[in-house]
Amino acid sequence: MQHSVPDLSDKSLLKNQTYINGKWVNAKSGKTFEVYDPASGKLIGTMPEMDKEDTQEAIKAAAAALPELKKTTARQRSKWLRKWYDLMMENAEDLAKLITWENGKPIADAKGEVNYAANFFEWFSEEAPRAYGDTILPSIPGNRVFTIKEPIGVAGLITPWNFPAAMITRKIGPALAAGCTVVAKSPGETPFTAAALAELAHRAGIPPGVVNIVTSLENTAEVGETITSSEIVKKVSFTGSTRVGKLLMKQSSDTLKKLSFELGGNAPFIVFDDADMDTAVNGAIASKFRSSGQTCVCANRIYVQKGIYDSFAKALTEKVNSFKVGGGYSEGVTHGPLIHDRAVSKVDAHVQDAIQQGGKVLTGGQKLPDLGSNFYQPTVIRDMTPSMDLAHEETFGPVAGLFPFDTEAEVVKQANDSEVGLAGYFFSKDLARCYRVAEALEVGMVGVNTGLISDPAAPFGGVKQSGFGREGSKYGIDEYMTIKMVTMGGLGQPLQGS
Ligand SMILES: NC(=O)c1ccc[n+]([C@@H]2O[C@H](COP(=O)([O-])OP(=O)(O)OC[C@H]3O[C@@H](n4cnc5c(N)ncnc54)[C@H](O)[C@@H]3O)[C@@H](O)[C@H]2O)c1
């Protein structure tokens, strides 16, 4: 497809090396991997293919920087984060161009991601000075008890390609606020945004060794194993699939690391008869089709009560028909390509399975080879049933499958019939129902009358096989801290002279 990539205003943000111990480096082996634009299929550039030795080097740099970082005040770390935030905002246009280039999302969405990502730095610059301990009333007379929150140490961070900036800032922000140094493994599909962020960390004056970025594609499993089995790394935070999360948890068990895992979802999205139709349709568009369906909190199973099933299906289809699919830089494009052809194959397999089992395609349902090998039509399918693949497995693509239901109890049972529990959504004007259903859904996050729940101020994370730990919010920094309890004895004496 025709796809012209706009120039960066600051060309020094586009790197072909990675950032370790305050320096731009290659892999020791000299190997590189290639990164392709998912819209045009053209080569963007190369990055170092790092291995075990390079990763150990990054871990050593992070360990060496830790003692000095621990001595800094929380206020100092707050200032670094704030400066990093300011630099992201000053370079927002260029960062957005990089995100669109390597991830494919439309430029307006990429700008939204830059803002979202930078807000994690702003948020944690404000949280850093507020990591308070407690004073505790002890059970033993004469004792005094208090707690101190301390940084856990070197943190290993592994992030996916669907938010090349935000998944990284959501982890580095709290880690740095807490006083941890980091080794971040950037995604093989989207390493350039991470490198640009590292350049801005350097400009913000963050000391060498505090932020280290490891790049790899083919060697990803080796790099992951090196991070998770390291005696030096005390904490691993991972965002990605449940399958890889399970592997990383096993690998981390020998060294008993503290873990935070944000894994796969299969979000139920429920529209009750009493919902406001426009709100519900707009919510479905926002939740299901954000990043062409490639977010872990995207609606996957859309349940619509029978009284409004036909009218909802019609209204949703009309909206989807107004989308413009294409390269992310092109004027008017609302939805970009998927990340690679494996993603397209999975989406198509879910669509074909639904059709074979009686689902009716209202719009879409086809690949878009004229645009490129990674494009798929935004799709709406009705008459979905629980036996279809899409009911059990996250599609991670632009397919809205509509399941009819009769009662509240029936739909909550179906919604909870999943091994994972990340996000869930429902639409209703009945206040009592809003409380009932929000409390009954087995998920970590619930959207009521909204399809957008992501906010640095709100705790992000799942239950069941969607993982554990919370990112963002007042809870996010705790994932990178330990609580030390101090008991002081012999303090309950009477006042001298009494
Ligand atoms: N919960 C969340 O916040 C969240 C966010 C984004 C994606 N996801 C999930 O991720 C999945 C889609 O992304 P994907 O298919 O690229 O996931 P994935 O798990 O294959 O990859 C995610 C990241 O992990 C890295 N990785 C892969 N194998 C690894 C290994 N053996 N050791 C170390 N790192 C490894 C990849 O390079 C990538 O950077 C979906 O299931 C989605 O729900 C979850």
Ligand SMILES: O=CCCC(=O)O
């Ligand atoms: O895909 C995972 C993260 C999505 C978000 O933060 O909204």
